Amino acid sequence: MSEIWTQRYDRPDYLFGMEPTEFLVTATHHVPPTNALCVADGEGRHSAYLAQRGFDVTAFDPAPTALQKARRLDVAKGVTVARHQASLDDWDWTQPYGAVVAMFIQFQGPEARLPTFERLRQATRPGGHVILQGFAPRQVDYGTGGPSDRENMYTTEFLEQQFGGWTLHHLRDHDAPVASGPGHDGIAALVELIAQKPDQ
Ligand SMILES: C[S@@+](CC[C@H](N)C(=O)[O-])C[C@H]1O[C@@H](n2cnc3c(N)ncnc32)[C@H](O)[C@@H]1O
Numbered sequence: 001m002s003e004i005w006t007q008r009y010d011r012p013d014y015l016f017g018m019e020p021t022e023f024l025v026t027a028t029h030h031v032p033p034t035n036a037l038c039v040a041d042g043e044g045r046h047s048a049y050l051a052q053r054g055f056d057v058t059a060f061d062p063a064p065t066a067l068q069k070a071r072r073l074d075v076a077k078g079v080t081v082a083r084h085q086a087s088l089d090d091w092d093w094t095q096p097y098g099a100v101v102a103m104f105i106q107f108q109g110p111e112a113r114l115p116t117f118e119r120l121r122q123a124t125r126p127g128g129h130v131i132l133q134g135f136a137p138r139q140v141d142y143g144t145g146g147p148s149d150r151e152n153m154y155t156t157e158f159l160e161q162q163f164g165g166w167t168l169h170h171l172r173d174h175d176a177p178v179a180s181g182p183g184h185d186g187i188a189a190l191v192e193l194i195a196q197k198p199d200q
Pocket residue numbers: 001002005006016039040041042043044045046061062063066086087088089102103104105106107
């Protein structure tokens with residue numbers, strides 16, 4: 001898996017661009033700066049943005065080519081992010097974060113992703129937030145980016161189940177144009193979530 005991504009990122013430009021999605025920008029209006037974990041962060045566009053906004057950011061991704069570009073982005077933006085080369089299985093999920101950020105991490109099918117969602121919830125401190133964006137199943141028909149596997153995509157019902165008992169500040173499935181480098185370009189079917197874990 002990470003070998004495929006290592007090759008995908010082995011190009012001079014940024015596959016998903018150097019800027020965050022509009023949704024992440026909006027999310028920072030709701031979630032105040034805190035320590036944040038960016039999961040499967042790729043070339044760093046989201047972690048670097050959060051660092052610019054005053055978050056104390058830790059990020060990981062298994063692809064070394066992505067990490068090199070993310071470090072270059074940090075320099076270009078004048079930010080510091082604690083970056084690690086790691087997969088979901090390598091990561092120590094016991095450290096608590098005020099924001100856990102999972103942007104377009106749809107590389108797992110319905111069974112495999114259940115432990116991942118458990119880890120996202122576990123890594124969020126009481127009162128902290130999960131910020132997540134991905135594609136809805138119809139994205140496969142749009143062909144403007146993302147996995148070709150419909151079942152990897154999210155529905156609002158799935159996310160409601162995964163974050164039962166949390167406060168859902170934002171849960172939305174809609175179509176919108178994305179211009180995130182050559183990787184995500186065109187009208188896309190987007191699913192977005194801002195969920196807050198209950199205080200103990
Ligand atoms: C679609 S990209 C999204 C990257 C970034 N979050 C963004 O939105 O720009 C998916 C990312 O998942 C990473 N990835 C693939 N398999 C992984 C795994 N098992 N554990 C952690 N990350 C993985 C890839 O290296 C890639 O950077």
